[in-house]
Amino acid sequence: MTTIKDVAKKAGVSVATVSRFLNDSGYVSAEAAKAVTAAVEELKYELNPIARSLNTKKSNLIGLILPDITNPFFPELARAVEDVALTYGYTVVLCNSDENPEKEKNYIETLKKKYIAGFIVTSNQLDAPHYANANVPIVALDRAINEKIPTVSSNNKEGAIMGTNALLDRGCQNILFLRGPAELNPANDRWEGFMEAIQQSNAKYLVVTCPFHFTDSQKIVEQVLKENPQIDGIFASSDVSAAGALKAASLVGRHVPNELQIIGFDGVAMGEMLSPGLTTVAQDVYKMGAIATRVLIKRIENEMVEQNFYEVPVKLIIRGTTRSVGE
Amino acid sequence: MTTIKDVAKKAGVSVATVSRFLNDSGYVSAEAAKAVTAAVEELKYELNPIARSLNTKKSNLIGLILPDITNPFFPELARAVEDVALTYGYTVVLCNSDENPEKEKNYIETLKKKYIAGFIVTSNQLDAPHYANANVPIVALDRAINEKIPTVSSNNKEGAIMGTNALLDRGCQNILFLRGPAELNPANDRWEGFMEAIQQSNAKYLVVTCPFHFTDSQKIVEQVLKENPQIDGIFASSDVSAAGALKAASLVGRHVPNELQIIGFDGVAMGEMLSPGLTTVAQDVYKMGAIATRVLIKRIENEMVEQNFYEVPVKLIIRGTTRSVGE
Structure with a gap:
């Protein structure tokens, strides 16, 4: 195995000079630098990866x-x-x-x-x-x-327009939009998309903010469905909230999709496992x-x-x- | 900031010696090693983490x-x-x-x-x-x-005994066991637990091997349920297979849990989101x-x-x- 000593010998400089050059840790003359570079290449001297990352200040x-x-x-x-x-x-x-x-x-x-x-x-x-x-x-x-x-x-906004129109095309006239946390940009883009699409329709709508969390979503939707029995479509800003909405629908006895249609957003694998399987705006994660x-x-x-x-x-x-x- | 030069000066040795010692890359006399160690400690010289991992041959x-x-x-x-x-x-x-x-x-x-x-x-x-x-x-x-x-x-075997007994205690008399891949130890331990518990009962049973995969499980169980309408309980070796079984039950029109009871194994979060929620032997992952x-x-x-x-x-x-x- 080639050592730093071999490199120094080949380049005609001291080991300390080679070390200073390789580790970028002090003055090395242009001439010495050239000689060391040539020797390293000729001898195929390999710094081990950690030493190299020390040298380049980069690891992989x-x-x-x-x-x-x-x-x-x-x-x-x-x-x-x-x-x-x-x-x-x-x-x-x-x-x-x-x-x-x-x-x-x-x-x-x-x-x-x-x-x-x-x-x-x-x-x-x-x-x-x-x-x-x-x-x-x-x-x-x-x-x-x-x-x-x-x-x-x-393309969150476009996706939300797509999801909203999918509910409208399927006859929904009273749509609940589960808006995600206000501090999340993607959630806001989805909300904007929903608002743009719904306002071009004659459908009634309700926006409720809801965390991307299963149990919280379930509780919120259960309450909203009890108070608003006319709701016939839910567009959730995430699949996890949609799963909560689906569970809530079953708890309040609303048949999905006959009485209530639900669309999620994300396209995570879990959506397929639900009964019925979740219609969703899928991201290409x-x-x-x-x-x-x-x-x-x-x-x-x-x-x-x-x-x-x-x-x-x-x-x-x-x-x-x-x-x-x-x- | 303390440099390797300061350490060499303090220890009264060359920079190359300090480098050899710190990098364990060549001969250093016992006396020099002692002097360098003392100097490093006195000056609180800190190798940067990558250099240190080079030295100890360990990173974190x-x-x-x-x-x-x-x-x-x-x-x-x-x-x-x-x-x-x-x-x-x-x-x-x-x-x-x-x-x-x-x-x-x-x-x-x-x-x-x-x-x-x-x-x-x-x-x-x-x-x-x-x-x-x-x-x-x-x-x-x-x-x-x-x-x-x-x-x-x-404790996979114990868990399988627990799950099997849970189905038996709830009146199941014809149990389908979805055995996991034969090359997986945990799957084999679960199968052993099932066999031990079922053989101590008078219930009939059927063992079918089934990958830990949703769609595959769904197809396998759909077929088995069609051919064996007497099955009144399914114990799946994973929650993902159990989710497939639940979907299959809904496809062949068997009401869960009235006509067919299902228990999974794993305790992943998705189990809670299913309708009905999945009874499972939960691991403390x-x-x-x-x-x-x-x-x-x-x-x-x-x-x-x-x-x-x-x-x-x-x-x-x-x-x-x-x-x-x-x-």
């Missing part, structure tokens, strides 16, 4: 910061990021932030000490100083747009994760990134919680 | 190798591993293996070059040479027992992940590990797919 670690991997939206995202990263020789560090800015900040700082190559972040805090000052490539996923940070997101990872690796490797905003199309998946059009 | 990275994060059993496990790792100052690298031995081997080798501190592995390949020869602390989770590798697992991580970190830090096998109790969660006892 990507930090994936997301709110909570147990939320059914994120495992598929993590899977895509890991798959794509692997093909480029990067590995993925998993960070659950619980949307807690302190935890996010802590990850950024701890991982920067490991010379993390870059971050993919799903957060509402993208304007926070720990992102602005991170001084490392970042790509934002799903949430919030800071103009300096490339963002990959679904895997594609979002894959694009984000490719863009991040381009930024890490100083390649040109063509654009700063990537919008991934959504599509309507029709299952059993809606009737056929014209039925 | 833990590799988590699991089949697929999108299988609903694993996100909660990953979450527990990451939570516990974080409190000890470790970060978690996520590796989806797809149960592919080549992919696992590749992870082990790539990550070892980064001086990974240890691995938590959910695999059926634990006897494979890449684990036996990994020469790095490993803890096995959920699957397979190699006597050299500490293993954390649910978070606890399994937490124990595995603590045991691994003890091994990494050369602390005593008291035992080599940790069995985490399961519990029965009664929801809507079963009737009350004596009903």
Whole structure:
């Protein structure tokens, strides 16, 4: 195995000079630098990966910061990021932030000490100083747009228009919209899409804010359905809330889809397992994760990134919680 | 900031000697080593974390190798591993293996070059040479027992006895057992538990092998229910298969729980969202992940590990797919 001594000998300089050059840790003359570079290449001297990351101040670690991997939206995202990263020789560090800015900040700082190559972040805090000052490539996923940070997101507004029209086309005249948390950009885009589509119709509607959480959604919808028996369609801003709505419908004895039609948003695997299966506006979560990872690796490797905003199309998946059009 | 030069000056040795000592990369006299150690301590010279991992051949990275994060059993496990790792100052690298031995081997080798501190592995390949020869602390989770590798697992056999008895206590006389893949230890333990409990009863039973996959399970159960209308209870070896069974029951028009009772195994969050909610033998997945991580970190830090096998109790969660006892 080639050692640093062999390199020094070949280059005609001291071991300390080679070390200073490779570790970028002090003055090396241009002549010596050239000789060391030639010797390293000729001898195919390989720094081990940790030493190399010390040298370049880069490792091939990507930090994936997301709110909570147990939320059914994120495992598929993590899977895509890991798959794509692997093909480029990067590995993925998993960070659950619980949307807690302190935890996010802590990850950024701890991982920067490991010379993390870059971050993919799903957060509402993208304007926070720990992102602005991170001084490392970042790509934002799903949430919030800071103009300096490339963002990959679904076409949420378009999706919401699609979902609303799907209920209208199937005869719904009294639609409940389950709006997601006000601080989430995607939730707001979905709400805007719903408002745009519903206001072009003659249907009545009701907007209720509802967390992306099963039990909470179930309770809220149960109450709303009792107070508003005329509701014949529910458009939920997430599949988890839609699952809560479906459970609520069964608890108050409303038949789905005959008396009440339900559409979710997300397209997570769980939707298929419900009875009836959940009609939903599906995001291409895997594609979002894959694009984000490719863009991040381009930024890490100083390649040109063509654009700063990537919008991934959504599509309507029709299952059993809606009737056929014209039925 | 203290530099390596300051350390060399203080110790009265050359920078190269300090570097050799800190990087363990060549001969250093006992006297020089003592002087350098004293100088490092006195000056509070801090190697940066990557340099330190080069020195100790350890980083604070833990590799988590699991089949697929999108299988609903694993996100909660990953979450527990990451939570516990974080409190000890470790970060978690996520590796989806797809149960592919080549992919696992590749992870082990790539990550070892980064001086990974240890691995938590959910695999059926634990006897494979890449684990036996990994020469790095490993803890096995959920699957397979190699006597050299500490293993954390649910009490699967006990859980299966519990689930079977729950169906018997609720009047089932013709029970279908959905056995998991034969190559999985936990699935075999569950099958053994079922056999033990059912053979102590007078009930009739049928065992069908069925992958832990929703659509496949649905198709298999639909067929079995058509051919065996007398079946009044299904015990599935996973919640995903149970969800498939529930869907199949609705497709063939068998009312759950009045005509057919169903119990799953796992306790994943999705079970609650089904209608009716899924009765299940729940594993304490978070606890399994937490124990595995603590045991691994003890091994990494050369602390005593008291035992080599940790069995985490399961519990029965009664929801809507079963009737009350004596009903």
